[in-house]
């Protein structure tokens with residue numbers, strides 16, 4: 001390992017999580033990958049993986065006690081916008097209450113918290129946006145991300161960062177959902193068959 005940085009990543013089975021794991025391995029940084037289910041990413045060594053439910057505070061505390069991270073990268077989320085409309089309470093638990101868990105534990109242990117958010121916090125009517133522009137979420141998913149951002153913004157603990165990404169696309173291992181590149185590839189395959 002090349003530094004004292006120890007990174008705990010949530011949502012490591014997801015698309016962004018898998019790509020971050022790949023970068024951490026390349027850079028030979030110490031990390032613990034976590035996700036809700038069992039490890040579905042064959043590129044992530046099994047001794048670097050534990051299942052961790054971010055809605056369960058005790059689960060997070062156990063991992064933090066054992067691994068002692070200096071930084072948590074939270075990519076875990078309910079990301080399917082339609083599912084969020086159908087399961088509003090679950091969306092709130094995963095996308096907001098769980099971020100509260102991560103924030104409290106980060107503050108108690110002086111861990112840097114890097115939280116993933118989205119351009120969906122804006123309504124899209126007046127872009128391009130500055131990060132300080134007024135938010136106006138138009139969906140349950142977007143509102144949950146705004147609420148999670150506000151937890152951090154209003155906290156007395158300031159060792160955090162919010163990264164708002166736009167469409168994440170690409171190939172991954174055993175992903176639970178598709179993305180624009182995979183849709184296009186499947187459509188092209190069907191046309192050539």
Ligand SMILES: NC(=O)c1ccc[n+]([C@@H]2O[C@H](COP(=O)([O-])OP(=O)(O)OC[C@H]3O[C@@H](n4cnc5c(N)ncnc54)[C@H](OP(=O)(O)O)[C@@H]3O)[C@@H](O)[C@H]2O)c1
Pocket residue numbers: 010011012013014015016017034035036037038052053054055074075076077078079080094116117118119164165166167168169175176177
């Ligand atoms: N995809 C996009 O286009 C996009 C755009 C803007 C922002 N973002 C944000 O970027 C982040 C990563 O997105 P992504 O596309 O990589 O997500 P993704 O592929 O849907 O992966 C999300 C991961 O979260 C995990 N998860 C769900 N509930 C959990 C829980 N209770 N405890 C622990 N882990 C849980 C799932 O784990 P299991 O697979 O193990 O169940 C899943 O692998 C999210 O915060 C998302 O809001 C994404």
